[in-house]
Amino acid sequence: MVKKTALILLLFALLMLDGCGLSRGKDVLASADVISSKAELIKKVEQGLSEGQTEISFETKEIGKEDLEYLNKEHDGFYGCVTGYKIRTVELLKRSYITLYCEIYDNYYVERAILKGEPIPEDRKDAARLLQACRKLLPEIGGKKTSPYRKEKRIHDYLVKHVEYGYPDGDESEDSPAYSSLGALVEGKAVCNGYAQAMKLLCDLTDVECRMISGKADGENHAWNLVKLGGSWYHVDVTWDDPAPDNPDRILYQYFNEDDSLMAMDHSWDEDAYQEALGGDYNYFAINELACDDFDEFTKACMEIFSEESPDHFQVQVKDYSKEAYSESALQFLFPLSGAESLNMQAIGKEPWVTLYFNLAYE
Numbered sequence: 001m002v003k004k005t006a007l008i009l010l011l012f013a014l015l016m017l018d019g020c021g022l023s024r025g026k027d028v029l030a031s032a033d034v035i036s037s038k039a040e041l042i043k044k045v046e047q048g049l050s051e052g053q054t055e056i057s058f059e060t061k062e063i064g065k066e067d068l069e070y071l072n073k074e075h076d077g078f079y080g081c082v083t084g085y086k087i088r089t090v091e092l093l094k095r096s097y098i099t100l101y102c103e104i105y106d107n108y109y110v111e112r113a114i115l116k117g118e119p120i121p122e123d124r125k126d127a128a129r130l131l132q133a134c135r136k137l138l139p140e141i142g143g144k145k146t147s148p149y150r151k152e153k154r155i156h157d158y159l160v161k162h163v164e165y166g167y168p169d170g171d172e173s174e175d176s177p178a179y180s181s182l183g184a185l186v187e188g189k190a191v192c193n194g195y196a197q198a199m200k201l202l203c204d205l206t207d208v209e210c211r212m213i214s215g216k217a218d219g220e221n222h223a224w225n226l227v228k229l230g231g232s233w234y235h236v237d238v239t240w241d242d243p244a245p246d247n248p249d250r251i252l253y254q255y256f257n258e259d260d261s262l263m264a265m266d267h268s269w270d271e272d273a274y275q276e277a278l279g280g281d282y283n284y285f286a287i288n289e290l291a292c293d294d295f296d297e298f299t300k301a302c303m304e305i306f307s308e309e310s311p312d313h314f315q316v317q318v319k320d321y322s323k324e325a326y327s328e329s330a331l332q333f334l335f336p337l338s339g340a341e342s343l344n345m346q347a348i349g350k351e352p353w354v355t356l357y358f359n360l361a362y363e
Helices: 002-015 022-029 038-050 065-074 106-116 125-141 148-162 181-187 192-205 295-308 330-338
Strands: 055-060 080-090 095-104 210-217 220-229 232-236 256-258 267-269 313-318 342-348 354-361
Touching: 038 055, 038 065, 038 080, 038 095, 065 080, 065 095, 106 125, 106 181, 106 192, 125 148, 125 181, 125 192, 148 192, 148 220, 148 256, 181 192, 192 210, 192 220, 295 313, 295 330, 330 342, 330 354
Parallel strands: none
Antiparallel strands: 055 095, 080 095, 210 220, 210 267, 220 232, 232 256, 313 354, 342 354
């Protein structure tokens, strides 16, 4: 009698899944994917969106509405985003069956077109425009014989030179192209999410492993990228390397291939949801021998720079920065060394590593 009663209660619970009929309940219960953490949830969603899925289903005991609201409002994906969800809970099993409803972005169709030769759907006009822009850029980035680092740097430099921070046509609505690759690569104006999407799209198309990361920078919502080089991950924030107001002739590398510890000086993110970025070999200043522990090393780096050319601008990172140590009088040696008539220095970033950016004028 006890076993029969339990079976009846179980069947009744299945029939009462948020008011759904048994047949629909079976569809949900057929899902074999069990999600136990927020990190697993994000991975599941990103995988589904990368496959163009507009509905993603799974079962869970741990994921709640707070995690789903994060996906629905805060997690800006690359291939698409979660626009809504439905929860069906079986109290007797203490388990929830969840369906996420998704919107697919133009990035998905562009990648499928270039990497797999699939046609762009006729109703995706913006995807067709984005595809045309990418095809024009790819030869400039390089092919199989170009190193991943060099391709990554060319992408970074292109975006800094050709994208202005802002909103195309002043449109600041949620549907503005400023938040997408379209804004960055077609309209030439974007905000951080547009920069980050464009960085990942061009990396994907040139075989550089890259993903987007969202968090906060100086307390504001922000998006940037993680790039994998030589087996290690690095942070890249193209938005913060692009000076404002826009100056196409000025490219910063303060946030180009940083590790977690340096990035955490002014950025924050959910560390459990992303890979650790512990790389150091491909940091711009390290790979170009422009990271200086003290003023003596800074002097030697400057001597090396001006031994081969007379640039109108250059940048070096120093670990001992202070206004006194790098005062106007201390920098006088640069005039005879460079032959410049005048120079201007700007200190960028936070300790321990501060970037010194110099503009020089010659006769």
